[in-house]
Amino acid sequence: MALINSIPLLTLSVLGYFIPTCCFLPSKLTLKQKAGFFCILLVNLFFMMHGLGNAGVVFLLLSSCIYFALIFKNRLLNICAFIAIYLFCVLCDHVFSLFWNTLISSFSNFQTFTMDYFLYVLLYVILMAIICPPLGKLTHRFTIKIIFGIPKQVLALITANLLVCLFIFLFNIIVGQYIGYSDKIITFNCILFGCYCIISTVLIVNLLKTHMAKMELDMRQESYKRLQEYTDQVEEMYSSLRSFKHDYRNIMLSMSGYIEAEDIKGLRTYFHNEILPQSQSLSKNTAQLNQLMNLKVTELKSIVSSKLLYAIELHIAVTIEMTEEISEISVDALDLSRVLGIFLDNAIETALETEHPSIRFAAISLDTEYLFIISNTYIDHGLSLASLRQPLISSKGTTRGIGLYNAQKILSKYPGVLWNTAKDETSFTQQLNIAK
Template sequence: MVHQEIKRREDENKELNQFVNKLGSLYDEIRGFRHDFAGIIASLAPVIQERNINEIELVYKDVLLTTNANLQKLDYSAFDLKNIDDLAFRNALAKAMLEAEKQGVTFKCDVPGHIPVVDISMLDMIRILSILLTNAVEAAQEADKPLVEVAITNKNNVITVMIYNTRSKIPLNKRRIWEKGVSSKGDDRGLGLYNLKKLLGDYPQLSLETKVGQEDFTQIMTIQ
């Protein structure tokens, strides 16, 4: 029992270190952009004073447009967890983001408003979110354009979690995916949604809507 607790804490510390390292890399990118931008402004000052239109156009095309394109390639949305108070949400999202990056899946997370602590066991909430997010990341790996998008909103104290992912064109039966052993990932691998269904049954304030598209999959969970 003690060994399991030590192992769990070691795993948590490892994941935390990975997340901190990623944030450090992100900070370096932002700091580098600030430095570059300061240089760009400095180079523009004399040509503006001289009203040298040709030089201004050259700096705009060769420097500003390139810098803007590079900045747009950087996606910081997955790190925006400051509005979430619930540690279960933070834990599951951080793990999913790291796994998505490791597997080459674009991961986006939008949390526009405050998300309070929900009245659900932390362990169960982590399990529920982890199943949904793990399935999304795994399915997205098989897509032509691997993508997972998460949106979490709070309207009149009703929390809505929308998890969207791209997937392969393999036909999916919306009803059968909840059966034990059924999965789009192969035989005897469909335990996630089966276990999720049992977990949801313990919490009447939880509901889940599933939408299956030809090349995408969406789960919408509502917490009353």
């Protein structure tokens, strides 16, 4: 009978961990994964309530971490997040206990499986269900920009801090069960846990802010590098043009020799073998740059030109469509450069897999919006369009697949930008509609 009566309390206890985990975990759990995690919590909390006590927390943490390591590719990140979520739950539980002590009744008089204890757990779960969803969204907004680019050194420092914090929490929880949770112990634990959490949070936030600043600096240096490459390419084209003009007189003189000798066959051979290849090489690259003259945003021009000229060097057929001037865009130039850079990198890699690689880049100015279109030949690997925007999902290997995910997070900051992805049997297209 006691076992049956404990089922509602057990279910509520499971929800006390389940709700925060689903809200705060960096990787989204599928319905099947949620069911598996719920069962793990159910089994562990059952044994904790019927024999193991708070010492069973060790098994709960181990089994949950192993489960997340098995279902997620970014294992360490999600394990660290789960440990942080558990510490958050412990802190909330102690703070709630302190308020309960002060406003309702002494927590030290509680007995397990009583109505008072059931009411306490019920109110705690309701509180978690109210505060966790908005807090989870807030946390994701802060961390999503950097979460998949955290260096190993920073992640190691965060992991070490969480493990030390976890050890302190577990020690206090397990010892507290044996000596009893008096009002003074609950107050002391609240102060200890609160101070440590505040200090840890400040340290971690500062680490992440430093990392974000470094990422921003690296991106600006990359943008400058692309601009320098573009400048070098323009200078190279100009030098080629000067060289061609300088040789023009000599070319005419050499052709006049064939004409005076009325050697039409020799002239034709000389023209096709010597003159035409130089002319085509010069005009081809110059034509590509001429198309980009209408793009007046320097950061965009540098990244687009360098990527497309790199594609030409790889013998990819490149088509550029840009007939009207584009000078001001409502999206931050650095953000748009990053997104277009990601699209073009993917287009180049994907096009090279095909027998006749080609890329089309179009920038079109309409009355109310700008259109940026990047289309390329590709081989269909059977991945859905929706899955391509998920982290670590790619046709290029298990360690790839961050690019489009990062692009989605960048574009999510701009409500005036619409991103469409389409594909048919031979071409893959990315299109950005940017409101003026």
